[in-house]
Amino acid sequence: MSILKLDQTINVLNDMxxxxxxxxxVVRVLxxxxxxDFMKQKIPFSLEMVLQDxxxxxxxxxxxxxxxxxxxSQIYEGHVYSIQSFSVTSNLGSYRTTKHAYKIxxxxxxxLNAFLSAGEVDNAVISIEFAKVKFFRDNIYVQNCIDCTRVEYNVLTEEALLLKKRMLETMDSPSQRLSQLCESSKQTHEDEFLHSTARNTIAGLKDCREVNTFIVLVTIKHVVDDNDLWYKVQLRVINDIDSTTFMLFDREASSLLSKSCAEMFESHDKNENLLNEFAEILEKNVLFKVDSKMDKGFRANL
Structure with a gap:
């Protein structure tokens, strides 16, 4: 779910x-x-809606x-959404649900960005239940659990009202409060890789259509030699049924090889032989933490 930035220009339907x-x-689905489709009854011909600003x-x-x-699965009757990047055509035909000259x-x-609810914008309290708190590169993130997480906007429980009162008194932002969780609540590296992060395979990563983080067990087979890419290392990796290329930037490469990408390529010999550091990791089984990004491939981290 996305959150609409308040500084974006909002158009009215009269100007469409x-x-x-x-x-x-910004409209409500009335x-x-x-x-x-009478020829293919199992497959709908289209999804139609009437919107109102x-x-x-x-x-x-x-x-x-x-x-x-x-x-x-993203749009529901009665809910409010911001809608961007659509085409506008003339509202023609014998059956028209509105008098507007155009349709979307x-x-x-x-x-399509959903509004959680209407109400107070400043000092709003958002309740997030049954979610996961993750730590990545010393930052704290809240991640939903599929079909389980519940989000409520401007809740009026006793705890929410007390939190709002503290916010007004101290002027601290909720995100600053979240970042001040005690050190003891942080996961260890071992817990993150072995217990708390979902596992996947190479084939599963290729089929993934969501933004998520997975742990993948692979064997390093080859280092892609590309002198132009001095700031990153590309590894060809395999598992039992598939293969792919993982890209490691300086931080990850340093963790795996104890050298930055630039240092490794500077010491690459003229005979195009692999460095000792590269040779030592070939054929090794390694757990990678992979960030999967929708329609943008994935990036591996150690």
Whole structure:
């Protein structure tokens, strides 16, 4: 789930036209339904909706069949969203749900950001339950658990009201409070790699379509020789059924080889032979912590 930055320009539906695609609207989904395909009854023809902004202006929006899989689990009737990067076309046809001259068509790159709730913006208290707290490069992150984490905005419990009162008295931000968790609560390196982080395989990483972190056990087979890439090391790795390339930047390479990438490539001999440090890691089984990024591959860390 994304959070809309308050400094972004928000357009009103009355201004909507087909001259550009860089619109950013905040709307409530008044009605949401599937249009059935009578020739292929198991597959909907489209996902249709009626949207309304804060001025009460309504517009029709459509998601074509090939994109239903992408948006059907992200948008719900009655909820409020900001919608960006969509196309605008004339509102034609014999059946029109609104009087607006245009309608919205979702594209693959359309961004849909959900609002948790309405209410107070300043000093709002957000309750996050059944989530994971992770430590990465000395920073603290809160990560959701699939189908389990619950997020509530502007909660009015006794604990939330006391927290809001303390915030107003001290002017400290919640993120600063979070970063001051005691050292004893931090995970050890061993716990992070062996117990608390999800495991995956190379094949699973390639099929992954979410932003997540995994532990992967692989065998290092080869170091990719590329003198132009002095700031990183590329390793060809395998497991029982697949192979891929992991990219290590200076921090990770130093951890594995006790030298920075620049130092290693400076000492690379003219006969293109592998350094001793490289040779020592070949054929070794290593646990990597891999950051998987949607549609952008993955990056390995030690």
């Amino acid at each position: 036209n087909s001259t550009k695609e860089s619109w950013n609207v 009605r949401l339904w599937f249009v059935q 804060e001025q009460g202006v309504r517009i029709h929006a459509s998601v074509r069949r090939t994109l239903i899989y992408k948006f059907q 068509n979702f594209q693959y790159g359309t961004k």
